Amino acid sequence: MPSATQSISDQSAIDYYKAFVNFIKIQSKLYADNVFVRYQVNKCFKTLTYSQVDHITTNLACEWAKQVEGSDVISYISDHSIDYLLTMIALMKLRFTLLAVSPRNSEAAIVNLLEKTNSKVFFTSPKYKAIAKSASVKIEGVSLIVVNPFDIEALLNQPLNDRQNEFIDTSFTEKDLDKPALIIHSSGSTNYPKPIYLTNRYVLNICGVFKLYKEQNPHLDLVKQSDVFLICVPLCHVFGFFCTFSVVYAGASVVFLEKLPPSQNEITYALKQNNCTLMAAPPLVFEQMVPYLKETNEFSAAQNLKFAIFAGASLKRETGDWLQKHNINIRNAYGTTEMSAGMFANLDPRCKNWYSLRPIWNDRSGQSYFIFEDTDEGYKHLYLRSDSPTLALNVSNREGGGYNSNDLFLEDSEYPGYFNYVGRRDDTLVMENGEKTNPVPMENAIRQSTIVKQVAVLGHARQCTAALIEIDMDYAMSYGPEEIISLVYEAVEDANKECPSHSTILPQMVKILPFNKTLPSTDKGTVIRKKAEAMYADLVEKMYKDFLEGPVYNSSSDSSSWSAKQTESFLVKSIADVLHMPEFAFNDHERSVFDLGLNSLTAIQLRNAIAKQFKNVPQNFLFQNSTISSMRQALLSDSQVGAAELAEMRYQQAQELAKSYLERANKDFSVAKNDYEAEKKEKVVLLTGATGSLGSFMLRDLLKDATVKKGLLFNPRIEVLPMRLTEQYLGLTKERYEQLKEKITIVQHCAWLLDFNMTIDHYDKECIAPFYNLLKFAYREVNPMHVHFISSVSASAALGSEIEEKPLPFDSHAAMPMGYAQSKFVCEILLGYLMKDKNFPCYIERVGQVSGDSESGVWNTSEQYPLLFVAGSLMRKMPKLSTVIDWIPVNYASSAIVDIMLRTVHFSANIESSVYHIVNPHHENWTDILNAMKSCGMKFDVVESVEWVDTLSKDDTNPAFRLMSFYEDSFKKDFKMPIWQTKKTCKLAPILAKSPVVDSKLFSKYLSHWQSVGFYKPSN
Template sequence: MTYEEVDRITTNLACDWVEEGKCSGVVSYINHQSVNFLITLMAMVKSRAVLFAISPRNSEAAIADLLEKTQSKMLFVPSKYKIVAQNAVAKVEEANMTIIPPYDFESLLKKPLNPRYAKILDISFSKEDLEKEALIIHTSGTTGFPKPIYLSNRYLLNVAGTFSRYKEQNPRVDILCQEDVFFSPAPLFHVSGLLNLFTTIVAGASFVFVENPIPSQTEIDHAFRHNKCTVMGALPFTLEEMVTYLKEKNDFSTVRHLKYILVGGALLKHEIFLWFKKNNVAVRSVYGSTETGVSMLGNMELDAENVSSLRSIYYDCDDKSYIAFEKLSEGSIHMYIRAGSPNLAIGVSNRPDGGFSSNDLFEEDPDALGYYNYLGRRDDILVMKNGEKTNPIPMENTIRQSPMVKQVAILGEGQQCTAALIQINTEYSMDYSPEEIILNIHQAVEQANIECPSHSIILPQMVKIIPFNKFLPVNDKGSLKRKMTEKAYEDTLKKMYKDFMEGPSSAVSSNRDGGIISSSSWSSQQIQSFLIENVAKILRLPESDLHDTSLSVFDLGLNSLTSIQLRNIIAAHFGSLPQSFVFQHPSVLSMKEALMSNRFDDVSKLNEKRYKQTQELAKSYIERAEKDFSVATNEYAAGKKKGSISLNYVKSAFSKRSVPGPKTTKLGRLRSLLTKRKNAYEKKDNVVMLSGATGSLGAFILRDLLKDPTVKKVYCLVRGSESDLFGRLETSFAFRNLDLSLLNSERVEALPMKLAEPYLGLTKERYDQLKDEVTIVQHCAWLLDFNMTIDHYDKECISPFYNLLKFAYRRNNPMHVHFISSVSASASLGSVVKEVPLPFDSHVTAPMGYAHSKFVCEILLNYLTKEKNFPCYIERVGQVSGDSKSGIWNTTEQVPIMFVSGGSLMHKMPRLSSKVDW
């Protein structure tokens, strides 16, 4: 459609709606991004009603809340959203709903302009109209129900003039002109969607809509080709998907026709900006928010080097930017908008001077004066002991919905789990018994648990109702002062965590009538029923799912956090239990047997049992291998050098990165051995299959493989979503400051890691192709959990590895298999460990499932090498530390190593008040 046609259609619709009395006050509209949304928006603006654009992703309750907050009595919806809209409207007094069918554009285009439009519509505008409400959009509602934000005509005109303003400041740059075609999947209920549409209109350019509100990369490519698009507006996740798509297709013809891709809405990794730049695509940042409009743009010069940083585009009459920054104690800077900024929404000021604090963090671009890099939100994020992050705000909001709760604090920085301190609403709770109050509180906590990640759940033992005469400290706005709360309740929290981790020391049980009974009198069936009932409760599973009592509860979903919860429940009935009880007895059957025999405290007997299991498991794999593998003909062994590789990549990856364990030799012998072999490995058509490429060691091995000219191709087995496999490689490289350009090659390909499945989770054709093509298997991936037993490791690691060995085996010239083992597999051999195959005695290992699993694999590989002529190599590694250049290291591993090494070697300990982190 042309501008004239859109103008005529929307004017006619506005006239119809005004005459029908549908355009008074605030009119709400729910729809996804479409040309229908454009037509409705333009018609409603012409009617002079205030349109409230509501996202269709909102719940019924959220929509009803928004209607009430804005006093909107009319809701326009397409039939697609009829049900949710109907239910929402039913909750709002005097609210009505109008179904808008898809527009019949063929008929609308034939209809002439309403001759009475100038009398029906108010088309006179004055200076006073600038500050009037014209449009309402809402926040995302990440911490509760969305909040409506009122936008004035002035605000919208500034959004529309964003690129024009930039051109006034940079006359050489034309972001948009009449010949451009703008493709934007951003919805019109977001500022980014309004920016893309309105700037297109100002430039007189063309605008492309797609039918799918979240278009696939194939649909985007189709739109580019058929509409000759020159500018695109995108969210970060769209560009992340585009990188993968373009790499797979290896066809950049459509994106290279784009003058710009404008990205905003969230943080996009700097490496992706650089990747597009390398491929001659200009990706630039746009920063804005519902409250502040569009406030910053990237450097729009096409030859700019600072492709990801931003600068202000709004200045006052004294040429002073309306954007200001204030430094924070942690080193980053917080951005706020000064009072008087022309692009602030109505009534959003949250600073005493009338300005607006964005809650967004930036850092100065060291290479571009006046430009800033966006870092993310300044939120109350808790970093847990295991490195996981918890956002307590939504959880606190959910719990506070209970009328029993006056205030709540979710805490847990640096802890194993979260804890909740509850301040009771005494005025409301006076009419309830203590049992009813407690029940209500736990129901509110349970509702918060449903909505949060599994690592953030609040266990019943970690909920504390503070005394009625105490309170949780809040600021003038009623927001919790978290640090002050932690300090005020420090002793309470310490006791909560101590009791949780250590569990009850004595057993007290009661029957259904409240009488005290002894668990020592329970029958085998009673113990089993007790265990099944409580495992099912913790995992939120029906008890019928636990009919097979030999299943590992970890396979059913138990984790390290809920295992402590289960242990504490059992200990409350059976007395003190070791912290590793559930790990050592991971099934209902084994827990029942341990409780009946009362042998769980005998560590030496338990260790001996695991050693015996390990010995038997190693023997069983050798028996399997004897049948599954025949003796191979290995031409390399005969001196023909086929299918081998220089092992420099292993040597290089280990170099200056391993902290040797106290009972092993240094890696110098391994390096020496690899050097001796070097000259034998000269074939230049090696294809490597690498697992664990996103880990600390695997990432460096991948880097060195890609630097090795003898390597033709590397297939990386990666866990996770199949749409983000390559993205995980890029993230790993970026985190470790490795050269991302190495990944921009057809020599590396990411495959899903599904070793336990038939054909490794691949099609038979793909499996056979790789089996014929691959010459080297480097297996680094392994579960790192020192609590798990050999049973768990057999299922999760050893059995899948055996499948990988079957893949690597060929009767003629089998692949060369490299296995990353551990010094823990030989930890009991003494202070000096010879670099020879381990003796067939599991007692040489450290007493833990991780070490046992490595031992089993070493024994198996030694057998295959000696008896089946299958070339297998074992690289036995100690602690992998930060590399010698960037020092990047997993902070959960570096701290104990630094303390142990510092104490034993330097006889010094750090005096720090902050977290140990480099």
């Protein structure tokens, strides 16, 4: 028998039992006469003791032993029931690995699971005989065994099989600990379910979770012999398995209902009839419990629970707080099949923290196996150490071992050491402009409203987010249509308050589904977002199209006769409505509305409001007319400014802006003294834009270089600075500002707005002026910091057929006619001046088209070329282009730039060595890309670009449709990009010359990545 000193904490109990079935056998002898299971038959509850369960399952195992020979894995599909429990234990006693197949699976998913696990024996209840038979016949050599409902009384009367030692191996060694005992599969919400192998060590530990918690908190009354645990979670899920068998360590009992999910009446009846003291259920069950308790006022059974735990999804705060207030000790739990049940809220009933979670698994030195690491977005990512006893078999996905959960958390400020779940890394929606939105906290916030049953927040590769809302009819019956809409909008507005501006859900992008429609969810209550978007694809596309294309002009409007004052009043009111600000905030009609909070998303909303009253309002109207005065003038003007005239106006603006910065720089900077060789400071780098693709690779490469002492930006070599470049001291204290000004040796400015709609004056406020502040910070009279600036080839693209590695002439026409390119031109002119006239070492890295990582194949799916490739695959057409390809993989671009940064750190200012081109020195033709695509199995015809655009314009479901206008403009213009010389750059950074071209080998990596994230699906 296990001694009282054996524990989960030091793994001595695990070493003692060695295997799950041995654990069941030993505990069944120890608690032979204790009730193990209370099961419902025709509304009455019957019981089986530990010894009776052991007796029945031993006989069943002996009965099936001959039938299951020759298969390492046995599969089983059935509903959660007493029969399931008995079958599971019996099959596991035969020492085969049991695959628990969820009845929610499709036939194709079941076939896939059987194939992946090489399962040759498939047990099923009669209810699932048809689907089990249909699946098994599709795989050679699979035998099907139908298990009819048990006559438990008859099974109890059977004598114990006297050949049990012949059929059941009861000898165990330490080697059994790491053998697979059970397979629980993932939900398959995004793909086929994945089988996850659980060892005996894992299973014994998960059964001991409450024992472990008691060891850590000996004062708490948790699970003991007299306790009765109501389980409302199926055994085929790890949460259900954990709760069911957690009673075995203490000799307590579990309650099995006739069916899942249960009604609230059935739950109350079970709680009362069995005097339950513990309960586990999905959050949805507790959501439904609140209105039931309010209506019936039957609190006693629920209040008798020592604790009630939920897991798998979020519970509305309002629900949890209400249950706590009414003395029902609701508690949150967290786990995954790969990691086991690993975190719990404080189970002490005296503690009000029912929601936030703390890891419970520690090694013998007290260090947690569950590690939180910082992310770029400010969240904590959870991973499990490779040496954790709760790590499933062969699931490691981290370098050096361990398991990335991809789950994100924030530490609870009220309860330090406890964490709140906020969503998944792979839930992240990457917007069309590259901004990222985590939809899970937004969905959780919206679901706090009692009127909302389920919600899906969408927006991946779109210009804005949208929400599909499923109404909770139990509440909706008490409200009229207008009240329902109002309550939904209130819930959405609450979510908007907590999210970044680019994630805001506008009223036009909220769709309440018809009352007879539902959103697909997992059995844990989590919305299946991709499936929801696919189910309502037409509705979603129409919602986006209506919003982005804007309303039809209201011909009944008489705005043509409006005066200047009336027009300005209309504009002020419209802007105030869109930005939720008072009208007096817009008294300055010469100020850009983008300075006052308008962004690319709300600009669409405002443009639509204007288009209702005025004819022929172009999509880019606000970007070209950003002040109230300029809007009024454009709307009342009899003639529109021509495109060529407008472009020339922007060129002149850029020229004047560059001139003004040179005049400022002449006053603000004196001529610096350079003596870097004598000083030879340690390399301390300030990197901006480190969360972007190129910036993150530069951060990685800087850390790989041992000569870099510190990167100012989580490990000891990195410091994160919350900088605001628009402020005098960059958002730092004056003291910290001066400390860093002395300490830093290299500045790499990678952060920049990428929005081709914005004009040069907007870029001035958002990017150029803040950069000027950074230059003032980097300047020192003696040995200024070496400043590096990520420019763009677009700043020099109109200069000629071949671009030299040297500073630009002072002519804004060198840049392409868009605000982004012109902003880079202004900065290049400024940096050239500082280098030449002020002895301030400033370096320019002109970056061309960056492709995906050549190692992993990761390439942002919202960019123009990935979208073009996938569009071509869907249409089976690719455009004929004359483009010369000098694309450079992001990892090579980063390596080259970091080389330049570190090799020039002790150089004095020299204008002749200040400009470098980060493009691929090895050029290809567009036909080479097309051949690479075909080599990878993509099928298409090559057509004229006009035909390609025309085909795309007729299919608004194509992912590239959202860039329609961009492709149309790009393909219309007969603009041939020049060649950028790289001789000087390759000499200083030889890695550039090793950059691979996009051939079939590299392109196949891109396709594999896109396929893995669901962006690309090979056509037959």
